């Protein structure tokens with residue numbers, strides 16, 4: 001399977017995605033902006049910057065059907081060591097506490113390990129979004145669990161189901177088996193066992209055109225099933241809503257599910273999720289050093305609304321800390337039901 | 351009125367029944383919400399029961415709603431089909447067990 005970009009698909013152009021999301025001016029779905037206005041939450045503003053989420057490249061060993069990055073082995077965009085140095089410089093000069101490394105498969109960046117050890121020297125908490133199968137993909141990655149442990153990384157990994165069938169349908173044939181092996185390897189070096197250290201958190205996202213069920217109930221089921229079937233332990237399960245952008249948008253449109261899915265997101269709008277959307281405390285950095293409100297806005301090429309600080313070279317923490325967030329219709333994906341972020345639900349439902 | 355009895359869009363209008371009788375509708379929906387919460391049975395288990403009952407009562411709206419709900423809650427296609435078979439077995443059994451009544455009557459009147 002190839003990326004939309006390599007296929008030269010019309011959705012590889014973010015302006016086409018935005019035109020669809022903005023309903024081609026038809027206004028069939030209530031506008032996200034109007035919903036925020038009604039709540040007195042417009043403009044939505046950042047409330048500091050606590051997390052720097054760095055996308056260090058779009059290259060990935062997988063080509064998942066729902067991928068909002070349109071990642072895959074055919075993507076060549078990768079962060080250079082010079083841009084990594086800019087990240088380190090920014091981190092050294094700011095009180096940002098957490099660095100969230102994502103991709104693609106971040107481990108495929110040739111400077112990944114160097115970058116991690118340099119960030120560690122700055123005493124930051126590091127999260128790595130590891131797709132699990134990368135650990136098995138090549139001999140040179142087999143020691144990743146040990147590398148993660150040595151650097152005390154928090155590992156966040158996708159496993160859309162504890163059943164092989166659903167996982168492979170979303171992520172590709174054989175992904176489930178490799179993911180299980182990788183989780184066992186992570187457990188072996190100590191991940192997912194204790195409450196406080198070597199955190200191993202799993203991500204559930206729906207394999208289809210629907211919203212995630214209750215995170216709490218799902219976590220209990222995952223824990224029971226993974227332990228019983230495969231002897232695997234982990235810390236938390238994050239239930240994440242699929243964003244109607246990029247390859248997932250293509251899936252929704254090509255299966256005739258787009259309108260219904262948007263209706264689901266719109267009708268599940270939860271006002272209490274608005275306060276905790278992740279863009280309020282995060283800045284997302286692209287492989288080439290540009291700044292965005294979140295990884296989704298990055299993929300839609302919607303830069304931060306701070307004209308003088310668009311790139312790491314001009315990083316101005318105070319301007320970014322109170323910036324107005326760029327919102328569009330895809331933001332409904334963050335406020336549906338219990339809300340959704342890179343850390344799962346953002347509200348506690350009764 | 352449309353020229354067919356069932357319309358998929360009407361499912362989303364279920365709440366509109368309050369327009370004609372608010373008090374009863376409010377009570378029904380609050381009861382409904384309570385029934386489907388986690389209790390001695392989990393919300394997930396209740397969803398599968400609802401799917402089977404939906405088939406037994408042959409309500410297209412309920413089948414639509416609980417096919418999505420049960421799948422979203424993580425049941426597999428095979429599990430969902432087995433639930434439908436449970437409904438079918440009970441319905442079929444309910445017909446057949448009345449055969450005993452038929453037999454009783456025939457035995458009563460026959461020579």
Ligand code: SF4
Nearest residue numbers: 060062064067104131
């Ligand atoms: S979802 Fe993650 S693992 Fe899958 S293709 Fe995208 S970046 Fe790779």
Ligand code: SF4
Nearest residue numbers: 277279294296331334
């Ligand atoms: S999509 Fe991005 S900008 Fe929109 S609410 Fe979610 S995190 Fe914020």
